[in-house]
Amino acid sequence: xxxxxxxxxxxxxxxxxxxxxxxxxxxxxxxxxxxxxxxxxxxxxxxxxxxxxxxxxxxxxxxxxxxxxxxxxxxxxxxxxxxxxxxxxxxxxxxxxxxxxxxxxxxxxxxxxxxxxxxxxxxxxxxxxxxxxxxxxxxxxxxxxxxxxxxxxxxxxxxxxxxxxxxxxxxxxxxxxxxxxxxxxxxxxxxxxxxxxxxxxxxxxx
Numbered sequence: 001x002x003x004x005x006x007x008x009x010x011x012x013x014x015x016x017x018x019x020x021x022x023x024x025x026x027x028x029x030x031x032x033x034x035x036x037x038x039x040x041x042x043x044x045x046x047x048x049x050x051x052x053x054x055x056x057x058x059x060x061x062x063x064x065x066x067x068x069x070x071x072x073x074x075x076x077x078x079x080x081x082x083x084x085x086x087x088x089x090x091x092x093x094x095x096x097x098x099x100x101x102x103x104x105x106x107x108x109x110x111x112x113x114x115x116x117x118x119x120x121x122x123x124x125x126x127x128x129x130x131x132x133x134x135x136x137x138x139x140x141x142x143x144x145x146x147x148x149x150x151x152x153x154x155x156x157x158x159x160x161x162x163x164x165x166x167x168x169x170x171x172x173x174x175x176x177x178x179x180x181x182x183x184x185x186x187x188x189x190x191x192x193x194x195x196x197x198x199x200x201x202x203x204x205x206x
Contacts, residue, residue, distance in 0.1 A: 007074060011081045018078075022143045035141040038180050042117035044140065047124035049132040052140045058180075065187040073184055079160050079173055086162035087170045097169040105168075105176040113179035 024030030033053045040054025041062075061072040073080050087097065125132070147153045160173045174181050 008084075010075055014076055015078060015081065025143050032139055034137075034139045035143045035145055037141065037143075037146045039117070039146050040141055042121050046117075046121040049134045050140060051134065051136045051138075053138045054141060054146075056138075062183060062187060065184050066191055068193050069191040070181075070184045070188045073174060073181065077174070079157075079178065080171065082157050082160070082162075083165060083171055083173060086165055090162070090165060095166075097165060098167070099169060108176055109179050109182035109185075112177070113182040116179060 018036065021030070021033070021036065025033075035052075035054050036057040037054040038058045038061075040052045041058035044050040044052045045055035045059075061076065064071060090097075144150075144153075147156075160177070164172045164177070168176050
């Protein structure tokens with residue numbers, strides 16, 4: 001079995017688990033575990049020293065990257081999954097992704113990471129009176145709290161999954177927009193088991 005098929009199967013399984021988590025939280029009273037979102041790592045963890053389910057989830061993903069490279073981007077990220085599916089559909093209708101030859105856009109994720117997450121986190125710690133008090137609240141933040149509603153979320157997924165491919169190419173959001181991807185890139189550079197390109201590898205390598 002090809003690795004790509006195993007990866008798609010794992011992505012489907014993971015997203016079914018996340019859907020089950022959302023349904024359980026809102027409809028079946030499973031409220032002991034809150035949102036599993038990356039923004040919580042910066043907003044709650046780094047800014048207010050609160051250990052939430054999202055902080056643990058993002059922390060595991062970041063630490064995993066230190067050893068295995070950007071495995072989360074390929075196997076776990078919902079935006080990556082949507083982009084891969086969209087690219088597959090577009091390829092079936094004869095679409096060829098554009099090849100952007102620019103290094104400027106590669107710095108955008110780092111800029112977004114600094115402006116949206118790191119500066120607010122640093123500011124929160126500098127303006128705090130006294131030493132922070134670490135706390136644990138795994139139920140903090142509802143699963144849909146960090147998302148812009150159902151309609152807004154659908155539009156976001158469509159734009160970042162399909163529309164952006166038309167302008168930035170395959171995995172364009174991951175390469176040129178995603179601020180979390182900037183963290184993964186830094187950790188990936190020191191990962192001993194990260195995937196490396198092999199010039200002798202053909203299309204059958206996947």
